Amino acid sequence: MPDxxxxxxxVRVAVPVGTxxxxxxxxxxxxxxxxCYHPRLKPAGMCRMCLVQIGTPKVDPATRxxxxxxxxxPVIAMMPKLQTGCTTPVSEGMVVKTVTEEVAxxxxxxxxxxxxxxxxxxxxxxxGGECPLQNLTMQWGPGKSRFDYNDKVHFEKPVKLGDLxxxxxxxxxxxxxxxxxxxxxxxxxxxxxxxxxxxxxxxSKSEPGFDSKFSGNTTDICPVGxxxxxxxxxxxxxxxxxxxxxxxxxxxxxxxxxxxxxxDELMRVMPRENAAVNDIWICDKGRFGHRFIASSDxxxxxxxxxxxxxxxxxxxxxxxxxxxxxxxxxxxxxxQAVGGIAAPRLSNEDLYTxxxxxxxxxxxxxxxxxxxxxxxxxxxxxxxxxxxVGTDLNALGQGTTVIVVGADPEEEAPVYMLRLRAIAERxxxxxxxxxxxxxxxxxxxxxLRYGLNRDIAFARALLKAVHEQVAFxxxxxxxxxx
Amino acid sequence: xxxxxxxxxxxxxIPGIGDFDIYRQHGGWDAYCVAVKEQTPAAVxxxxxxxxxxGRGGAGFPTGVKWxxxxxxxxxxxxxxxxxxSEPGTFNxxxxxxxxxxxxxxxxxxxxxAVEANTAYIYMRGEFAAAARTLEAAIARAxxxxxxxxxxxxxxxxxxxxxxxxxxxxxxxxxxxxxxxLEGKIGQPRLxxxxxxxxxxxxxxxxxxxxxxxxxxPMILQKGVAWYRQFGTEKSPGTKCFSLSGHVNRPxxxxxxxxxxxxxxxxxxxxxxxMRDNRPVKIIIPGGASAPWLTGxxxxxxxxxxxxxxxxxxxxxxxxIVLNDTVQAPHLAYKMDEFFKHESCxxxxxxxxxxxxxxxxxxxMTEEGHAYAEDIPTLHSIYGQMAGNCFCLxxxxxxxxxxxxxxxxxxxxxxLVTQNGNGQHNGKHPIALESVR
Ligand SMILES: Cc1cc2nc3c(=O)[nH]c(=O)nc-3n(C[C@H](O)[C@H](O)[C@H](O)COP(=O)(O)O)c2cc1C
Ligand code: SF4
Ligand code: SF4
Ligand code: FES
Numbered sequence: 001m002p003d004x005x006x007x008x009x010x011v012r013v014a015v016p017v018g019t020x021x022x023x024x025x026x027x028x029x030x031x032x033x034x035x036c037y038h039p040r041l042k043p044a045g046m047c048r049m050c051l052v053q054i055g056t057p058k059v060d061p062a063t064r065x066x067x068x069x070x071x072x073x074p075v076i077a078m079m080p081k082l083q084t085g086c087t088t089p090v091s092e093g094m095v096v097k098t099v100t101e102e103v104a105x106x107x108x109x110x111x112x113x114x115x116x117x118x119x120x121x122x123x124x125x126x127x128g129g130e131c132p133l134q135n136l137t138m139q140w141g142p143g144k145s146r147f148d149y150n151d152k153v154h155f156e157k158p159v160k161l162g163d164l165x166x167x168x169x170x171x172x173x174x175x176x177x178x179x180x181x182x183x184x185x186x187x188x189x190x191x192x193x194x195x196x197x198x199x200x201x202x203x204s205k206s207e208p209g210f211d212s213k214f215s216g217n218t219t220d221i222c223p224v225g226x227x228x229x230x231x232x233x234x235x236x237x238x239x240x241x242x243x244x245x246x247x248x249x250x251x252x253x254x255x256x257x258x259x260x261x262x263x264d265e266l267m268r269v270m271p272r273e274n275a276a277v278n279d280i281w282i283c284d285k286g287r288f289g290h291r292f293i294a295s296s297d298x299x300x301x302x303x304x305x306x307x308x309x310x311x312x313x314x315x316x317x318x319x320x321x322x323x324x325x326x327x328x329x330x331x332x333x334x335x336q337a338v339g340g341i342a343a344p345r346l347s348n349e350d351l352y353t354x355x356x357x358x359x360x361x362x363x364x365x366x367x368x369x370x371x372x373x374x375x376x377x378x379x380x381x382x383x384x385x386x387x388x389v390g391t392d393l394n395a396l397g398q399g400t401t402v403i404v405v406g407a408d409p410e411e412e413a414p415v416y417m418l419r420l421r422a423i424a425e426r427x428x429x430x431x432x433x434x435x436x437x438x439x440x441x442x443x444x445x446x447x448l449r450y451g452l453n454r455d456i457a458f459a460r461a462l463l464k465a466v467h468e469q470v471a472f473x474x475x476x477x478x479x480x481x482x
Numbered sequence: 483x484x485x486x487x488x489x490x491x492x493x494x495x496i497p498g499i500g501d502f503d504i505y506r507q508h509g510g511w512d513a514y515c516v517a518v519k520e521q522t523p524a525a526v527x528x529x530x531x532x533x534x535x536x537g538r539g540g541a542g543f544p545t546g547v548k549w550x551x552x553x554x555x556x557x558x559x560x561x562x563x564x565x566x567x568s569e570p571g572t573f574n575x576x577x578x579x580x581x582x583x584x585x586x587x588x589x590x591x592x593x594x595x596a597v598e599a600n601t602a603y604i605y606m607r608g609e610f611a612a613a614a615r616t617l618e619a620a621i622a623r624a625x626x627x628x629x630x631x632x633x634x635x636x637x638x639x640x641x642x643x644x645x646x647x648x649x650x651x652x653x654x655x656x657x658x659x660x661x662x663x664l665e666g667k668i669g670q671p672r673l674x675x676x677x678x679x680x681x682x683x684x685x686x687x688x689x690x691x692x693x694x695x696x697x698x699x700p701m702i703l704q705k706g707v708a709w710y711r712q713f714g715t716e717k718s719p720g721t722k723c724f725s726l727s728g729h730v731n732r733p734x735x736x737x738x739x740x741x742x743x744x745x746x747x748x749x750x751x752x753x754x755x756x757m758r759d760n761r762p763v764k765i766i767i768p769g770g771a772s773a774p775w776l777t778g779x780x781x782x783x784x785x786x787x788x789x790x791x792x793x794x795x796x797x798x799x800x801x802x803i804v805l806n807d808t809v810q811a812p813h814l815a816y817k818m819d820e821f822f823k824h825e826s827c828x829x830x831x832x833x834x835x836x837x838x839x840x841x842x843x844x845x846x847m848t849e850e851g852h853a854y855a856e857d858i859p860t861l862h863s864i865y866g867q868m869a870g871n872c873f874c875l876x877x878x879x880x881x882x883x884x885x886x887x888x889x890x891x892x893x894x895x896x897x898l899v900t901q902n903g904n905g906q907h908n909g910k911h912p913i914a915l916e917s918v919r
Pocket of ligand 3: 653671825826827828829830831833834872873874875876877878
């Protein structure tokens with residue numbers, strides 16, 4: 001895509017066509033404060049936090065040429081009003097000013113306004129410590145409010161939007177990020193607004209409430225502590241937590257997560273950005289399905305069977321025992337007598353380490369597949385023509401065709417549903433073939449149905465057709481005169 | 483001197499014009515029949531452009547120019563008639579429908595033909611139930627006469643007109659909020675661009691005009707540009723139905739040519755008939771609640787877009803509210819901003835929070851009798867933080883009452899503060915202690 005040259009606070013930068021002013025400024029390390037804007041969501045222009053001064057080169061109406069000053073530089077016509085950077089796409093020669101008196105006054109004004117209705121209950125708010133409202137107030141806001149504390153609006157707090165998510169309407173700054181996430185990214189349009197003016201408020205429109213497998217993500221993108229999860233409410237202060245990088249094992253997507261620990265205790269699971277896998281999202285299973293870790297039914301130490309009963313042991317003892325057993329088999333029967341089967345949901349790094357270990361022992365007997373012996377091996381096919389090393393899901397869009405066969409991603413690999421939808425949103429073709437409708441059908445550009453147990457046949461027939469088509473084209477190309 | 487011939491309020495010239503047959507006998511629907519059978523849409527647009535008709539919904543934008551913004555070759559297109567009429571003090575749209583409904587329906591039909599729309603909606607303020615029934619009957623009659631529907635008069639042109647009643651929200655008069663509401667969504671303004679002419683109702687090119695604007699159109703076509711331009715000024719041609727209210731002897735709608743002095747509208751026996759009890763004029767709000775105020779000494783300003791803009795205010799919806807010296811400016815500002823607070827859609831921060839804060843403060847100062855010296859600079863900065871920063875013009879309009887009051891009558895606010903010095907506290911508003919807050 002062609003680039004557009006813009007000047008932001010005196011710094012020139014070339015950015016792709018269509019970039020908005022907030023994102024263009026980010027590229028030159030200039031932060032324009034935002035609340036309603038989120039890079040993954042369509043801009044709404046509602047909170048008015050990102051107001052900046054914008055000018056464009058003055059054009060002579062007669063010649064349609066830019067007007068130049070005495071130094072040969074284009075004359076810039078600044079717009080009379082401040083503009084929202086999040087909704088303004090850059091244009092050639094645009095000049096943006098983010099640090100002027102007017103801009104500072106507007107930023108301070110918007111923050112003061114937002115805080116007039118805010119309950120200021122940071123000390124008991126779960127978002128405290130990682131709250132954009134707190135942070136932006138520190139940087140851009142007024143030090144003191146002139147609003148009479150008695151005039152604050154009050155709502156019953158909190159209300160349950162659903163079993164998993166609570167809403168505190170006093171803290172909500174009405175940025176609509178949660179609504180737009182549910183509408184546009186998750187395709188579960190279950191949140192909405194009710195009433196108007198100062199009584200405008202978020203509601204759940206579904207029965208049961210907030211019926212979505214992705215609801216937890218709204219607590220991440222909510223720029224205040226209005227949306228909190230039943231799982232983490234009042235569990236810990238965020239500055240007590242230490243984030244440990246991990247990979248979710250609950251489905252084949254392998255979303256990158258961080259396990260937020262207080263000492264040895266897991267307090268919450270958060271998404272960890274990885275464009276190749278989960279972007280910035282995770283599903284509610286991955287986020288909330290972690291209580292088993294602390295379950296009393298779980299093994300917490302290795303057990304060694306002695307005299308027919310399992311007895312607790314230390315890791316040293318257990319590893320020692322395993323090593324001895326391996327050594328015995330290797331010396332009596334050789335390396336071909338041992339083999340390794342790894343769970344398919346391990347991360348690539350874990351699988352790599354595992355095979356390295358087996359090969360160090362001298363064995364190539366390795367497997368990690370699920371399914372019955374003799375079942376067709378589809379992994380190799382996917383490795384050939386599907387998503388592979390280096391595939392950038394965020395870059396897929398127009399000019400891409402994705403075929404989903406016999407899968408129900410929302411159930412089986414939830415975050416893939418978001419990724420596939422996004423590809424279709426960016427103009428890609430999404431072909432969904434299944435024996436029954438799934439939610440992904442709603443985003444599909446083409447839906448195909450086949451009969452029960454016909455998925456492999458369908459895939460083969462499709463490949464055959466593609467193969468023939470390509471062969472035919474090749475043949476045509478070769479027999480074309482000239 | 484009152485008009486001998488009206489453009490819009492023709493019930494004054496032709497009694498019973500609200501009856502279809504009488505309307506028809508006086509040339510009603512003729513212009514439409516000629517247009518559909520003999521004129522190209524572009525020719526109709528050209529006439530309206532030449533007549534210099536300007537939108538009566540508030541902005542005064544030239545109607546023919548607006549119609550020219552439609553992207554070529556993109557269909558379907560929609561024509562919307564804005565009958566949300568919620569601006570305080572504005573009540574002429576309702577009267578037009580009560581007295582001269584067929585001319586409005588014909589205006590909608592001609593304009594739809596001009597912009598090549600096959601569907602038109604008349605969006606009515608929710609409370610206008612009786613007016614909606616009147617229009618529905620007028621439209622039904624036009625269908626029965628073969629003036630609407632499929633292949634009208636054998637021309638090949640199809641047109642359907644629907645009446646839609648909103649749920650009663652001022653914001654739904656804003657063009658994009660109106661479209662959201664018409665689409666069944668919550669009535670809130672959309673981001674612009676895209677502008678409605680490019681992507682409006684259902685994402686299609688859409689033209690939206692006020693009731694009074696569209697009611698002008700049949701007469702422009704029927705009587706011609708020269709006839710039309712005999713009224714008004716060069717830049718504000720034609721007539722305007724001013725809704726006169728407040729402390730005048732004869733409040734009501736008066737159709738007058740643009741360019742008449744304000745004094746005449748208020749004092750002429752044909753119009754306002756002077757001030758009640760002969761009290762002096764203190765404040766004039768010349769264009770609905772959204773317009774900046776004028777003081778009573780500005781009676782020589784003429785009622786046209788240019789002169790009112792020159793006086794620092796605007797013609798707006800043509801609602802002229804005239805108030806006498808019994809009115810206290812802070813209280814008036816409170817009442818006006820209470821309206822905007824009530825109608826704020828809540829979408830953007832400055833309007834939602836600013837109107838709330840303004841009203842809380844003004845209520846305390848005027849109704850509860852507790853005004854503090856720091857309230858005055860605070861009020862100035864509240865509207866200052868709103869002005870120019872709102873998502874739509876509703877929030878910008880809410881600035882006007884308080885800004886006008888503070889600018890024109892600062893002493894009345896100071897007086898509230900001094901009066902407060904008598905120790906009459908209600909105990910509801912303790913001052914902040916530095917070490918506590
Ligand atoms: C808050 C707000 C309320 C409005 N209400 C009305 C209304 O009730 N009727 C109307 O015709 N225009 C209203 N307008 C103006 C419309 O947005 C639009 O400009 C107008 O209908 C265009 O018609 P015109 O060109 O014929 O004036 C309103 C604008 C705003 C910002
Ligand atoms: S709940 Fe949070 S994300 Fe949703 S509108 Fe309120 S502040 Fe924004
Ligand atoms: S200014 Fe903002 S809150 Fe007010 S009506 Fe317009 S969009 Fe809604
Ligand atoms: S961030 Fe741009 S308006 Fe909210």
